[in-house]
Every structure is written in C-alpha cells, then in structure tokens.
C-alpha cells in the first residue's frame with residue numbers, strides 16, 4: 001500500500017490520509033479476540049494504533065511484546081478522547097524487530113532509584129522520562145536562540161585544562177600522558193580569552209565537579225551554559241541574566257504545553273522584571289530575623305537558599321558575596337565584597353552563578369598568589385589583563401538545575417540522559 005512515511009509528531013497534518021509510521025511498541029492491549037490497541041513510540045511522540053483482525057499482517061502483531069519495532073500503514077483519525085489526540089487505524093502491519101518478552105522484569109515504574117538508575121538505558125524510553133529529555137534539548141535551543149539574538153558568538157573551549165577555575169577542592173585530575181591535567185569546572189576563563197577575538201561569547205559545554213555532595217541538585221558532570229560579555233557593568237549583567245531566564249520560561253509556555261502537562265506543571269509563570277535582589281549581608285540579616293542561625297561570613301547553604309526563595313515564589317538574586325566564598329577571579333566592589341551574583345529559584349535554589357571579573361593585572365596576580373596557584377598555568381590568563389583589558393563579566397547556568405526548576409523534578413538526575421553521581425558511572 002502506498003503511504004507517506006510520517007513521524008508521530010506530524011500526524012496532525014495528515015488527518016484522513018494514509019501514513020507509514022515506524023516505531024517501538026510501548027504498550028499492547030488485546031480487546032476481545034479481534035482488536036489490538038497498541039501505543040506506539042517513535043522518539044517524536046506517542047500515538048495509539050488500532051488493529052483489527054483481518055487487516056494484512058494482523059497475525060504478525062499477535063505475539064508482539066513491548067519494545068518490538070513495527071511498521072504500520074493506516075489512516076490518521078483525529079480522536080479527542082485519545083490521550084494523544086490522534087490514532088492510526090491500521091490497514092497493514094509488519095514487525096521490523098521483535099523484543100524479548102522479559103522487559104517487564106527489568107524494572108517497574110515503582111522500582112527503587114538504584115534499580116531505575118541501573119536500567120536507565122531502558123527507563124529513558126518511558127513517556128515521562130523521554131519528555132523531560134526532550135525538554136532539556138528545548139532549553140539548549142532557547143539559550144542558544146537568546147544568545148544569538150543578542151549577537152553573541154558560540155565558542156568551544158577545551159574540557160581538559162591545567163588552570164582550575166573554581167578552586168582545587170572539586171577538581172577531577174586526569175593522567176595526561178606524563179602530566180596531570182584536570183577536567184574543566186567551567187569554561188569561563190577561556191571565554192574571557194575569546195572576548196577580544198570574537199566579541200561577546202557563549203558556550204554550552206560539560207563541566208565537572210568532584211563534589212561529594214549527595215543532594216537533589218548536584219551532579220559530578222553537568223551541562224553548563226555560559227556567557228561572557230565585554231564592556232558591561234554589574235547591573236547590566238544582571239539585566240541580561242533576567243532577560244535570559246524570562247526568555248526561557250516564555251518560550252517554554254509558548255512551545256512546551258504538552259510536556260508541562262505531562263509533568264503536571266500547571267503553575268509556571270513568566271517571572272516579572274526586575275527580579276528581587278538581596279546582598280549577601282541583607283540575606284544573612286533576613287535569615288536571622290526568620291530564626292535561621294547564620295553568622296556573617298558563613299555560607300548560605302542550600303536549605304537557607306530555599307528558605308529565602310521558596311517563600312518569595314519568584315527568582316531572587318543574591319549579590320555581593322564575601323571574597324572568602326568566591327573564586328579568585330571576582331572583581332571586588334570594595335574590601336572583600338565581590339561583584340558576584342547567584343540567581344536562586346524556588347524548589348532548587350541556585351541555578352546561575354556569575355559576576356564581574358578582576359581586570360587589573362597586578363590585582364589578579366595577587367589573587368592567584370593568595371590561593372597558591374601555579375602562576376605558570378595562568379600566565380595566558382594574566383596576559384589578557386596585560387594586552388587590552390576591559391571591564392567584563394559573565395555567568396554560568398546549570399542546564400539540569402534549570403530543567404529541575406521548570407519541570408518541578410524531584411531530583412536533578414531526572415534531567416540527565418545518563419547521570420554521573422558520586423557512586424554512579426554506569427550505564
């Protein structure tokens with residue numbers, strides 16, 4: 001039978017026509033002796049196939065199992081009652097590849113997190129999990145679109161480096177022939193170097209953190225979307241950050257209604273500009289007022305971030321952290337107060353960290369000496385302050401944390417294809 005090859009996502013534009021769809025069987029239900037209902041998945045979406053005894057190839061379907069790959073030729077019917085909106089009334093079916101009957105034994109939806117992580121290569125095929133992973137791709141698309149609209153150029157910095165960006169404690173050393181190198185914690189230093197060559201820049205790269213934190217928001221390998229801007233002031237950097245976050249939420253509401261619905265998110269709103277801003281000192285005072293014991297100089301821990309931002313219900317900038325809590329490269333406002341910002345959101349806490357960079361050669365050299373850095377490894381970075389230094393700043397957005405926030409996920413691991421956690425290197 002002649003029919004147009006079509007993916008499930010596009011069924012809506014073929015109503016009343018015959019299509020040829022190929023995909024994996026997600027669910028089979030026999031209804032009486034003569035009717036099969038198959039939920040089919042092809043990566044672009046899910047649909048229902050109805051096959052009646054008597055169609056050509058019906059016997060091929062009789063013994064199929066979940067995850068068998070089939071080809072169905074049939075008519076597309078709009079069906080308001082179907083959870084997918086359309087169904088295919090099969091006229092013909094082939095089995096392209098069978099699947100063992102035992103997949104149900106591999107895991108159950110309510111299996112322990114450990115089992116679900118061990119079977120992640122199969123779990124990702126599920127409706128909810130695949131929707132989350134599709135949404136990750138959307139966030140990357142929205143981030144890129146925003147940066148491109150603002151005239152930023154995408155750069156690809158190296159992931160193997162000798163110059164630590166965020167301090168020695170969370171570095172992953174690797175053997176690099178006869179030397180020791182590190183997996184990058186952030187592409188920031190290289191983006192700074194790209195500024196005089198390319199103008200404002202961004203990148204989407206992996207960053208690595210040997211963090212022994214077992215929290216709902218820490219990975220050892222995560223997707224880092226970073227921006228570096230020349231000739232800006234601190235307030236302009238925060239404005240840019242706000243616009244980016246608003247852009248991502250706005251596009252999500254415009255394009256991802258189905259994903260939001262699938263994840264049960266019905267209260268996502270575009271945050272209002274300007275976001276509330278609290279300095280570190282103000283935040284400490286506020287926490288104390290609310291009975292949280294914290295002294296000036298202490299870290300604002302995750303639970304404290306959540307206390308500040310969850311009750312606000314909107315994104316919140318924390319700014320001007322003490323230098324002792326921030327990396328060597330931060331420009332200071334005065335004394336030991338840095339021009340730094342963290343953007344906190346309800347449900348997760350920090351999703352963005354950034355600020356202004358020290359642009360004076362002597363001061364930066366002093367900062368590197370203060371942390372006992374091997375100056376040779378940073379000579380190239382110091383050169384940037386020697387040859388045409390300008391005021392500049394930027395930030396990094398944690399992609400998985402952003403997805404965790406927008407889709408209200410219970411754990412960051414849900415936002416990764418294959419999460420890397422303290423005790424997890426497989427699959």
Ligand code: 4AD
Pocket residue numbers: 165166185186187188209211217218219220222224226227350351352353354355394395396397398399400401
């Ligand atoms: O605040 P961080 O450490 O900032 C930097 O790395 C800067 N050099 C970025 C820059 O200015 N270009 O990290 C930025 C963001 C955090 O806000 C968080 O969203 C994410 O990266 N992040 C993590 N995400 C998952 N797991 C981890 N272990 C993370 N560590 C940081």
